Amino acid sequence: MDKKLSHINKEGNAEMVDVSGKETTERMAVATGKVLFPPEIFQQLSASNFLSKKGSITQTAVIAGIQAVKKTSDLIPLCHPLRLSKIDINISSAENRLEIECTVKCNERTGVEMEALTGVSVAALTIYDMVKALSRDIEISEIRLRKKTGGKSDYEN
Amino acid sequence: MDKKLSHINKEGNAEMVDVSGKETTERMAVATGKVLFPPEIFQQLSASNFLSKKGSITQTAVIAGIQAVKKTSDLIPLCHPLRLSKIDINISSAENRLEIECTVKCNERTGVEMEALTGVSVAALTIYDMVKALSRDIEISEIRLRKKTGGKSDYEN
Amino acid sequence: MDKKLSHINKEGNAEMVDVSGKETTERMAVATGKVLFPPEIFQQLSASNFLSKKGSITQTAVIAGIQAVKKTSDLIPLCHPLRLSKIDINISSAENRLEIECTVKCNERTGVEMEALTGVSVAALTIYDMVKALSRDIEISEIRLRKKTGGKSDYEN
Amino acid sequence: MDKKLSHINKEGNAEMVDVSGKETTERMAVATGKVLFPPEIFQQLSASNFLSKKGSITQTAVIAGIQAVKKTSDLIPLCHPLRLSKIDINISSAENRLEIECTVKCNERTGVEMEALTGVSVAALTIYDMVKALSRDIEISEIRLRKKTGGKSDYEN
Amino acid sequence: MDKKLSHINKEGNAEMVDVSGKETTERMAVATGKVLFPPEIFQQLSASNFLSKKGSITQTAVIAGIQAVKKTSDLIPLCHPLRLSKIDINISSAENRLEIECTVKCNERTGVEMEALTGVSVAALTIYDMVKALSRDIEISEIRLRKKTGGKSDYEN
Amino acid sequence: MDKKLSHINKEGNAEMVDVSGKETTERMAVATGKVLFPPEIFQQLSASNFLSKKGSITQTAVIAGIQAVKKTSDLIPLCHPLRLSKIDINISSAENRLEIECTVKCNERTGVEMEALTGVSVAALTIYDMVKALSRDIEISEIRLRKKTGGKSDYEN
Secondary structure (H helix, E strand, O other): OOOOOOOEOOOOOEOEOOOOOOOOEEEEEEEEEEEEOOHHHHHHHHHOOOOOOOOHHHHHHHHHHHHHHHOHHHHOOOOOOOOOOEEEEEEEEEOOEEEEEEEEEEEEOOOOHHHHHHHHHHHHHHHHHHHOOOOOOOEEEEEEEEEEEOOOOOEEO | OOOOOOOEOOOOOEOEOOOOOOOOEEEEEEEEEEEEOOHHHHHHHHHOOOOOOOOHHHHHHHHHHHHHHHOHHHHOOOOOOOOOOEEEEEEEEEOOEEEEEEEEEEEEOOOOHHHHHHHHHHHHHHHHHHHOOOOOOOEEEEEEEEEEEOOOOOEEO | OOOOOOOEOOOOOEOEOOOOOOOOEEEEEEEEEEEEOOHHHHHHHHHOOOOOOOOHHHHHHHHHHHHHHHOHHHHOOOOOOOOOOEEEEEEEEEOOEEEEEEEEEEEEOOOOHHHHHHHHHHHHHHHHHHHOOOOOOOEEEEEEEEEEEOOOOOEEO | OOOOOOOEOOOOOEOEOOOOOOOOEEEEEEEEEEEEOOHHHHHHHHHOOOOOOOOHHHHHHHHHHHHHHHOHHHHOOOOOOOOOOEEEEEEEEEOOEEEEEEEEEEEEOOOOHHHHHHHHHHHHHHHHHHHOOOOOOOEEEEEEEEEEEOOOOOEEO | OOOOOOOEOOOOOEOEOOOOOOOOEEEEEEEEEEEEOOHHHHHHHHHOOOOOOOOHHHHHHHHHHHHHHHOHHHHOOOOOOOOOOEEEEEEEEEOOEEEEEEEEEEEEOOOOHHHHHHHHHHHHHHHHHHHOOOOOOOEEEEEEEEEEEOOOOOEEO | OOOOOOOEOOOOOEOEOOOOOOOOEEEEEEEEEEEEOOHHHHHHHHHOOOOOOOOHHHHHHHHHHHHHHHOHHHHOOOOOOOOOOEEEEEEEEEOOEEEEEEEEEEEEOOOOHHHHHHHHHHHHHHHHHHHOOOOOOOEEEEEEEEEEEOOOOOEEO
16 A cells, blocks of 8 residues: 555654645535434424524534634644635434535645534534533534545545 | 523524523533544554554644644634633544543533533544545544533433 | 723833732623614615524624634733623614624623623624625724623623 | 625525635725724823824734734634735824724735724724723724725725 | 653643642742844844834734733643733843743632743744844744742742 | 834834735745753653653644644734645754754745744743643743745845
C-alpha cells in the first residue's frame, strides 16, 4: 500500500501539510450523519412538528452547523484555514431519527471534507442539546463522507 | 409524559434557559464514541503503533478534544459558558476501531454532558482528519452519554 | 461631578478594572434596539411572515444574538469574562421596523449591560444581513439600556 | 418586485449562499454610526480630550472595531469568511455625539457591507462600555451603509 | 525531587488536571518581558513619542495584551477557563528596549501565571508587528514570572 | 531614514494597512525562540525523554503552536486574516533549553512573519505551562525572525 498518513512528518511530529503546490480548483464535499431517538421521544418530537418550518430545533441546528463549518480549522488542529463559497445543511426525518446532510464548497488548494463532517457533527450535537431534557438515550451515529469533487480524485458513496 | 424541551420558550423561540435558581454543585459527565476503520486500514495504523504513546494521531486527537470541550458554549448555541475543573480524554483500540472516552467536571449550576459529547466528537473528527488520506470509508459512530452525576438525577449506562 | 471613567487608569492607559472587591450578586440587564426598513420592504417582509414562528430571519437573529452575548468579553476589550445564567432575545414588529429586546442574567461581581447591548447589536446586524439583498436603506437605531438590577444601583427607563 | 431574500432557501431554511460563480473583484464598503451622549457627559468627555490622540476611549474603540471586522463571519451566521485587504475606522466628534466611520476593502467574490457595519457597531459598543460609568442615557444610533463599490451595482448615500 | 509534571497522566497522555478539590482563593500573578530594538530604531521610536500617552504603539499593545489574557485557555491547551477580576498591562521604556509588565487577578481554584505570561507575549508581538516595517532585528526576550500569590505557595523574584 | 511605521495613519490612529495593491506571491517566514530551564529541571525533563516522540510536552506544544499560527490575525490587532498553505513547528533540545522553530507559508498579498513569531510564542508558553509545576525559574527568550522570502525584499539571519 502506497498511501501515507498526511499529517505525520518524518520526525513523527504533527504538521499542517504544505498545499502551496496544489492547484486552486472548485472543491465540494457532502457529509451525512444521524441522530437516533427512542421511539416515544421521536413520536413526541414529531407530534410537536420537530421538522416543520416552525421548528426551532432543526433551525437552531442548521445555524449552529453552518457556524461550525466556518470554525473547522480552529477545531481540527491540522486543517488549513479556507475561504468557503457555500454552506448548506439539510435535516430530514426518518424512522426514529433525524438525518443531517451538509454540503460545503470552496475554491481552494485543498478540500472541504472536514468542513462538511464538522458541520454534520455540530448540527447533531445541537439537536442533542435541545432534546436531552427528554431522554438520555439519544445517539449520534454514522457520520460519513458521501461525496467529494475537485481534488486529485472524486469520490461518491 | 411531563418532560419538556428545555430550550423552546413559550413563543417558540430559542433561548438559553435560566439556571440562576439552580444549585451550584460538583457535576461530572462521561461520553463515548467510536471511529470505525476498514480492516486493512486499521491493520496499517496498528502496525505503525497508532495507539502507542508515540502516536501523534491519538495525542493530537486528545488535545483537539480537550480544546473543543472548552469551546462547547461557542459551538452549541444554547449552552451556558462554564468554568471547567477537569477534562480527560482517553483513546483505546478495539477490533477495527478506536474508542474515545471523555470525562468533564465542573462546579456549576448546570451539567457538562454537552461538553463531554463535544470532546468526543472533535477528537473523533481529528482522528478522521489525520487518517483520511488512507481511506474515505471511515465512520464516526455511537456518540453517547455514559454517565452523569451532580444534577437533579444521576445517570449511568 | 464625581463619577469617573472606569477604564482609564492613572497613567491614561486602558485597563480591565479590578472587581475582586465587589460582591457576587444576581445581576440582570435588559437592552433594546430597532431595525428600520423602507415601508415597501417592511410590507414585503411582513407579507412573507417575517415575524411568525416560521420566520427564519428572526430565528437566525435570535440565535446569532445569543451567541454574541457569550462573546462579549472577546469583542469589548475591557469587559470581564463572565458565566451567564440566562440569555433571552425577543424580536417583535412595529410600524416599518423590528424591535429587539435582549435580557441577560448572571451571578457575578460585575453587571451584564454590555452583554445585553451586544446581543441586541448582533441580532440587528443579522437581520440586516438577511434583508440587505432587498434594500440598502435599512438602519440600525436606538440601541439603549432599558433596565439593570443587582449592582450598586438599579436603573429602569 | 423581483428582489429576493438571499439567505432563505427553497425549504425556508437558512443557508450560506453559493458565491462560487461570482467574480473575484476589489470590493469596498463604508458604514457609519453615532454614539449620542447627554450634553453634560459630552462636555465632560470633551474637556478631558475625549478625541485627542491621547484619548484611550477612541483608540480602544478603533482597535476593538478593527478586530470585530475580522470576526464578522463568526458573528453573523450566514456571512462568508473573507480575507480583507484594508480596515480603517475613524471617530470624530460633533454636537453631543461621536461619529464612527468604518471602511473595509477586500478582493473576493462577495462584498464587505456586513464587515463595515460590524466594525461600526463594536466600536460604538466599546465607546459605550468605556463611558457607561458616567451615564446610562447613552444611545447607539443611525448605523447605516454609506457606500459600496465592486459588486453587481455600486451604491452611495 | 518530588515535584511532578502536572499535565501528564499515568498513561503519558495530556489532560487538563482536576482542580475541583482545590480551594477558591484570590490569586494574582505578575509577569514581565522585553522587546529589544537596534539603537537607531529605538531612537527613532522615542523621538516620535513611542511611549507617550499619545502613542498608538503602546496603547495598541496594551489592548491586544488584555484581550489575549482572556484567550489564554483557548491558546494553551491544558489551561482551565477562568473568570478574571483584573487585567493591567504597563509598558515602559529603558535603554533600547520596551519593558512590559502584566498583572492578572482572579478568584478561582487555580492560578493565573499563564494568563500573565500570555498577556506579556501578545503585547510584545503587537509591538513587534507595529515596528517591523523599520527593522527585522527586533527581539522579544526574558519573558518571566515575577510574582504569584494565593496558591499553595507564594513566589516573588 | 525613510522607513515608516506601517500601522499609524496620518491622524495617529491605528489602522490595518491597505494591501490591495500588493502582489499575490508565495511568501514564507521562519522564526525561532528558546525556553530556558534551570539545569536540574532540564536534566529531569531530559531523563524522562522530554523530546522523544513519546513526549507529550513537545507534541502538545507543537499542536498549540500550529493552532496559534491560525489565530494570529485574531491576536494581533492590525494583522490581516490570511489563508495559510503550510505550518511546521520543530522543537529540539540544547544545553538547558528547548529551541523552537516555526515555518509558515502562504500565497497572499502580505507576509507571514507575525504568524511564525506567534507560533513560536505560543509553543513556548505551552512548554512553560506543562513544566511550571517543577520550577518558577523558566524563561522564554530570544524570539526572533530568521528568514523571510516572497515580499519586497528577502531576509535571512
